[in-house]
Amino acid sequence: MAQDSSAPLWLFGDQLGPHVWDTDEFAGREIVLVESSRALGRKPFHRQKRHLLLSGMRHLAEQLGDRVTYLRTKTYREALDKVGRPVVVHQPTSFPASDLVQRFRTEGLVTEVRPTPTFALSKAEFDDWAGDRDSFRMEEFYRTQRERFDVLMEGTEPVGGTWNLDHDNRESPPKGAETLGVTPPWQPDEDEIDEQVRADLDAAGWPTVGDDGPRRFAVTHDEATEALRHFVQHRLDTFGPYEDAVLDEDWAMAHSLLSVPLNLGVLHPLEAVRAAEQAYHDGTARLASVEGFVRQILGWREYVWQLYWRFGRRYTRSNRLRARTPLPDWWTDLDGDAVTARCLSSALTDVRDRGWTHHIPRLMILGNHALQRGYQPAELNEWFATAFVDGFAWVMPANVIGMSQHADGGRMATKPYASGGAYIDRMTDFCSGCAFDPKVRVGERACPFTAGYWQFVHRNRELMESNHRTKRAVATMDRLKDLDALLEQESARERF
Structure with a gap:
């Protein structure tokens, strides 16, 4: 035509x-x-x-x-x-x-x-880079992206002499602090359009999850530009060190909250990346924070988009670990009040109240719990895509099927992202006020993440033994004197 x-x-x-x-x-x-x-x-x-x-x-x-x-x-x-x-x-x-x-x-x-104009890299350019490969690693893609778009580069070398500053971005939350103490995130002023949208949704009668609430995210280019400016000026420098930390009373931490305008296509990824890069050159944000933010936008987000098309339609059916457990009602209903474990309750409540949590509650609390309990990956993928305000069909498969649930057998990640309560205790403030103890595996005080981790290792022993990054966990499990009691307890437990 x-x-x-x-x-x-x-x-x-x-x-x-x-x-x-x-x-x-x-x-x-x-x-x-x-x-x-x-x-x-x-x-x-x-x-x-x-x-x-x-x-x-x-x-x-x-x-x-x-x-x-x-x-x-x-x-x-x-x-x-x-x-x-x-x-x-x-x-x-x-x-x-x-x-x-x-x-x-x-x-x-x-x-x-x-062609789609809302990403930095075209599919044709990605296909040229990927060739006939079937397995991918984000780090290689990310370095190519930095070079291609000349971001944080000094000639042919990365600014600062290294590509990856993750080791500087893994601080635990400040001890005794309820919040990071940074300037709160930008939030739009609702107007008559939002009022009418709310009335129309009240009248529509569509099936829904989560609660209504104030609009927290930018939905126009002008709003997104203001949200980006606010983040870069007030929050970017703190973002890096506490990128992986969680505080119960600080739902946004120092995150940008730009995933919604990016995924609605009102903000181009290179706008966000260039603004952050300029903050480094201006001396208003440390390199590790800027590199961490660039990695999320120009690296991971672009990577996930490209792999949605590369892995194809059947990818969401992947289930290499043979996980068959249906999502429980309290999960799909976002009923955090039905959950005893403080971290899991908080994550579900955040999704109910805002439709959003940052990447650590998604991966290491919600995803970790689902992986340990063997929730059906395709059903979990659909839940993330519908329950999160920044969830779209292309966003979740590589994140959920690959990264979170290891259902693709390692095409996305080199190991399953399973952990016990020790990680949650180190990176959050949940454990001190919880009914469970992250150091306890058996009994009424047993942390469901700690006990669940060893149940997962036992159930997937062959996989874990064959992976050099996880085989030590199998050897540790075999030395547990209470393993039989732990497995018996976890096979019957329904209380979290």
């Missing part, structure tokens, strides 16, 4: 930034935005996730005024029929949406599908 330079540009709800629609090619062109009630209501998304999506779309419509055709229909097909002429669209960020667009193209509703 011939290209039409005047065809309207149809935007999905995660393609809302000016780098998508305010380009030389699309300047002044009609924009189509669609609220599909079928798409919005098909899964039990977190209440605040739906709010952010609709708020972002409606704020963009207000900004663009007469340039926008804004349609509220049951289906996308119905909306495109109303447009009355073929549209151009950027490739969506999931397999199902891409399939939908291809069907529309075959039927003449879509005239052209352009």
Whole structure:
């Protein structure tokens, strides 16, 4: 089908930034935005996730005024029929949406599908780098990204002489502190659009999880730019040392809270990366903090996006550890009050109240618990994608199936991310106020993470023995004098 330079540009709800629609090619062109009630209501998304999506779309419509055709229909097909002429669209960020667009193209509703503009690296460039490899390591990709985009580089060498400053970013939380004491994160002022979104969600009756709450995240480019400026000026320098630390009373720590605007496509990743890099050059943020932030955005986030397409549709069905346990009701209901373990209760409560926790509660509390208990990986992946406000189809598979649950057998990570209570005790302040003791394996005071870790090692003995990074754990387990009692206790325990 011939290209039409005047065809309207149809935007999905995660393609809302000016780098998508305010380009030389699309300047002044009609924009189509669609609220599909079928798409919005098909899964039990977190209440605040739906709010952010609709708020972002409606704020963009207000900004663009007469340039926008804004349609509220049951289906996308119905909306495109109303447009009355073929549209151009950027490739969506999931397999199902891409399939939908291809069907529309075959039927003449879509005239052209352009590459996705919301990431730094194109899929074609990644494919050239990846070649015919099946297993990948992020560190190699990350170094290539730094070189390709000339970020934190001095000629051909990394600034400071080393690529990875993780060893400087593993501080435990300050002893006795309830918060880090940094300037609170930026938060938007809600307006009439948010008020109407809230009323519409109240009336919709869609299946949902989580509680309503104030809008905490940027959904426009102007808001995202302000949130980025605030983070870089007030929080970036502290971010690095306590990147992996958790405090019960400080839900955001020094994290940027930019995952939502990045994943809605209102902030381009290179905007965030360049702002952080400039802070290092200006002397307002230490190198380790800046490198850690760049690693998250230009390294890990881009890597996860590319592997979503590389690993393919069937990747979420991976289950190398044969984990079969269904998610319990208290988990899917986000009922932190039903959980005794303080760390697990807090993480679930954070998801209920905000639809968000940072990467350590996700990986080392929620993911660690699910790995130990053998929760079904595909079901867990879907839960993360729907219950988190920054969760999208492309975000979770490499994070959950690969990194968190090791269900892919090691394509993503060199070892399972399982740990006992000692790690949680070192990196959080939860254990001191908990009914369980991280040093105890058996009995009423036994920490479910400590006991659960040894249950996991026992259940996956062959895997752990064959991995040089985990084989020592098997030898330690074999020396436990209370192993039989521990296994008997853990096989029957339902209390956490």
